[in-house]
């Protein structure tokens with residue numbers, strides 16, 4: 001892992017490199033955190049958070065919703081992207097301009113120009129919720145990076161290798177951190193450890209992640 005400082009429009013942001021294509025931009029979303037959270041609250045009124053089911057019949061511990069032209073859906077048939085929210089039977093709400101701009105700008109800062117996400121998965125973790133090690137491979141084009149914004153309570157992210165048994169690195173992710181994953185790191189196993197119950201001043205007892213992908 002290497003640490004360096006780089007400049008962006010908001011000043012100096014610390015960058016932690018997890019691999020050739022994976023960078024943590026510490027606090028990069030902090031100037032926008034209140035506005036991002038307000039957008040999540042508005043989106044949630046349109047397409048509520050729900051705990052999705054897996055093909056194996058388990059209920060995921062985090063709750064999810066989506067915005068953008070495509071949404072990630074897990075149900076008894078497996079995983080897929082779809083334009084319609086199965087709960088509301090209406091299209092997912094459009095991606096707020098602030099989301100699209102932040103994802104595009106941070107991808108560029110991390111070395112991935114012209115990222116145009118069409119899907120934003122929004123996950124809400126209450127204390128104790130976790131996400132087991134997995135790969136993101138439901139997208140059409142693995143050439144596009146993935147951008148994640150963390151809001152609210154701290155979490156420990158697990159960053160593994162290309163096979164599940166590879167050793168994992170633990171990376172703390174805090175309110176306002178942005179991570180960009182692409183290139184040869186795009187298909188690495190990753191997960192989120194059970195989120196500790198340390199209430200956050202703005203979001204309270206929850207962690208929200210925004211995961212931007214080019215799915216279609």
Ligand code: MD3
Nearest residue numbers: 123136146148181185186187188190209
């Ligand atoms: C590492 N969500 O929804 S995305 C997911 O905090 C998911 O909710 C996490 O993993 C969360 O699938 C964070 C982080 C992520 C996404 C893609 C990756 C990490 C990645 C691709 C390669 C390596």
Ligand code: FE
Nearest residue numbers: 134135136190
């Ligand atoms: Fe993932």
